[in-house]
Amino acid sequence: MNIQKLECPNCHAALDSDYGNEGIFFCKYCGQKMIVEEMQNAEYDLKIRKMEMDHETEKIELEHKQQNIQSAYEQEKMAADYKFRTTTIFACIFLLVFIFVVMLIALMITSI
Ligand SMILES: [Zn+2]
Known part of the structure; x- marks a missing residue:
């Protein structure tokens, strides 16, 4: 459970919970109108989820x-x-041709 002090952001006076109606408060000292967000936990969860998703994406x-x-x-x-x-393959082909040519020359020399 998260308990937070309700105070006016304008004059820092304590806010009376009786003045709150659906999250809208009026400061009885300076008349400041404010909206108290009850979304804090949901926002926190969303932030964590976003971080997890970013991590997953990374x-x-x-x-x-x-x-x-x-x-x-x-x-x-x-x-x-x-x-x-x-x-x-090219080396093998070259070697075979070379051997063939040498044999041909050898055959020509012996036949003369
Ligand atoms: Zn105030």
Whole structure:
């Protein structure tokens, strides 16, 4: 339970609860009209909920960032793998052609 002192924000006089009608108070000393909010607990809950949601949003954003980094890493890895494979295939083809040419030359020399 939250008990708060009712006082006039204008003259700081204590407010009589009898003067309150549906949250509207009149200061009997200076005539100040005020609205006492009973929403404090609800506002507090709302604030907490908003903070939780912000936290949740930050968490989701962080997860997205991590996923992006992960996928970027995977793409880089795939590109590197592809490059390695292509280079290996070209090297093999070059080697086969080289061996074929050498054998052809050797055959020509022996047939002369
Ligand atoms: Zn007052």
